[in-house]
Amino acid sequence: MASQSLKCTPIFQLLSLSLIISLSAVAEVEGLGVNWGTAASHPLPPQKVVELLKANDIGKVKLFDADPLVLQSLSASNIHVTVGVPNSMLRSLNSSLKAAESWVHDNLTRFVSDGASRVLIDYVAVGDEPFLQSYGEQFYPFVVGAAANIQTALFKANLAEKVKVVAPCSFDAFLSESGLPSKARFRPDVNRTMIELLTFLNRHRSPFFVTISPFQSYHENKNFSLDFALFREVAHARNDSHKTYRNSFDLSYDTIISALSTAGFPQVDVVIGRIGWPTDGAPNATSSLAQEFIKGLIDHLHSRSAKSSKRQDLPTEIYILSLLDEDKRSIAAGNFERHWGVFTFDGQAKYQVDLGQGSRKLVNAQDVQYLSPKWCVVNNNKDLLNTTALASDACAAADCTAVSPGGSCFNLSWPGNISYAFNSYYQQHDQNPESCDFAGLGLITTVDPSVDGCRFFVGLRTSLSISLQNSARFCSIISPMIEGVVRDRPSLAVVNKGPDLQGQPNSLGDNSFATQTGLIRNKHEEQQNGDKNSAGSSSSDADVQAAHRCLPRQPSVLPGTLDLPSIQRVVGSDSEEISSSSGSGGLMVAAQGSEGVVRPLAVAVV
Ligand SMILES: *[C@@H]1O[C@H](CO)[C@@H](O)[C@H](O)[C@H]1NC(C)=O
């Protein structure tokens, strides 16, 4: 009885109560949380994310690992947290209690301490959907052993009262004949382990975390209609013996409950660890349908909680997938995987739903630091025969999911989609000019190439200098590796002091102010750094361009404050002038510090 009333309290009874008596948003956030993943090349800084959570009264987050910076940013926030143990650690955590103890010591103990700065950690999620069928036996055989070792380590650290051990489970661990919940069971290959896991959870009174994905059910199974997935009134209902199902969520939820009951665990609490609707990368992955889904889900849970009091009628908690888009998520399951966010990668709400903030509009992330307003596009005036291979190299490293069929940029015709690929790569490499080379076919522009519905993004400025690690790889796939030209120089720009071409129109590939190295002029910077520095050491422009394209990277010689990513521009009226050494201006090699001032290192007269 006690746990029955507990069960009914957190999420939906309070939700409905709050509706009736117009209580503040406080009650509404009780059982609703979001997944906060950080599989992004340029993640929004954790502190900004926490501000975003607080501004929107989001009371719970589920993480996929235990990043200390993320946990620190959550300290004293009053946000309830689930930390994650990655699948890759399951094997060692299963075989070694010592490993589990040091995981708990390093990743939990100091954050859970009682001080004012404590992090409210409710759960440790051992593994991330280790039962996924596509993983085979890679991870799941270690789950229960790892969970037991973490549990023991928690007990020894005196944290077992505060923190519960869970193991998020994918929906494909369940099977049901003809899609009928009453016939649900576990997938035979994981049946035994699932029962061991449930026995473990039951013993420690921990909830069962599971994913429900009406989007994927709809996407993969032509038998489901969009109406059924989106809680629409007009949906064709389904009957299963005495029950009628009007939406995909109820059908999936009852499938889980039924399998748990059949296996002998009718009493375990169920938490929906992931549920959402993506907004790009597939047909029907749009913001308006995502909004309809999330709104439909929340309204549906309100109305169900008003009607029912039975145990397991409702999940105790629900975590929306996801808070933010992540451009490094695996797309093995589909291009939509990088677009689950209610917010874009830079923290802007894609649509309006009530995540806990009530009837207020969602608040966007504030004071987001972007790179300069520059984009990399294809240079239309070049022979574009070879761009397809270049674009697929770019897409292998960067994120081109928006140009995939059904994506928001799918309608860009060739070579607009090549430009999209180039830009994605360029932004992911912190706008490093080398990353817009593409064998001379790239062109940097200050005119936003975005067209309606298709956003050419500008990257976030981060402290992580990802370009350092990636540019060597870029060189090896696209440009020849040239060493020794400017070894000790932190970074380079090639500046051709030609006439002012500021304000030229540009779009996907107008190269009127292109240079062969794909850079553009900037009158302001040119003036700042003008002729007073014309006495630097000289080198041939072939050398400079070669070095520029494939600068050997030596992170150890970089001053700590130097902001490699946001370097320089090349100023020039005509690319041919630079490459033929007959241009009117000089070549200047420059570096830009984080304060944004271009500091010339060398000038070559041509
Ligand atoms: C998990 O660890 C235990 C204890 O070391 C070991 O006996 C067992 O074989 C391990 N499980 C797997 C699947 O390797």
Ligand SMILES: *[C@@H]1O[C@H](CO)[C@@H](O)[C@H](O)[C@H]1NC(C)=O
């Ligand atoms: C703590 O968690 C982080 C992130 O998941 C992981 O890299 C690290 O190895 C963990 N610490 C220990 C001692 O396992």
Ligand SMILES: *[C@@H]1O[C@H](CO)[C@@H](O)[C@H](O)[C@H]1NC(C)=O
């Ligand atoms: C599809 O739905 C129909 C009922 O609408 C059912 O009879 C059939 O078995 C379902 N097929 C699958 C593969 O779930």
Ligand SMILES: *[C@@H]1O[C@H](CO)[C@@H](O)[C@H](O)[C@H]1NC(C)=O
């Ligand atoms: C799962 O395991 C239980 C207990 O071992 C057994 O009773 C049941 O028949 C199994 N179910 C399936 C579908 O294999």
Ligand SMILES: *[C@@H]1O[C@H](CO)[C@@H](O)[C@H](O)[C@H]1NC(C)=O
């Ligand atoms: C489902 O059952 C209801 C009554 O319980 C019935 O009116 C309806 O026709 C049935 N629908 C289907 C598709 O069998």
Ligand SMILES: *[C@@H]1O[C@H](CO)[C@@H](O)[C@H](O)[C@H]1NC(C)=O
């Ligand atoms: C969903 O996508 C399919 C194509 O897969 C399309 O035929 C249908 O019109 C789309 N529905 C909506 C509502 O966008």
Ligand SMILES: *[C@@H]1O[C@H](CO)[C@@H](O)[C@H](O)[C@H]1NC(C)=O
């Ligand atoms: C295209 O690539 C091939 C092989 O990599 C190369 O031989 C050819 O010169 C390239 N064409 C152009 C126009 O760059």
Ligand SMILES: *[C@@H]1O[C@H](CO)[C@@H](O)[C@H](O)[C@H]1NC(C)=O
């Ligand atoms: C793409 O173009 C087609 C036909 O012109 C149009 O129906 C569709 O809405 C467009 N899609 C997007 C995402 O703009």
Ligand SMILES: *[C@@H]1O[C@H](CO)[C@@H](O)[C@H](O)[C@H]1NC(C)=O
């Ligand atoms: C760009 O569009 C062309 C033609 O529609 C297509 O063949 C090519 O694969 C696309 N490239 C990318 C990177 O999407």
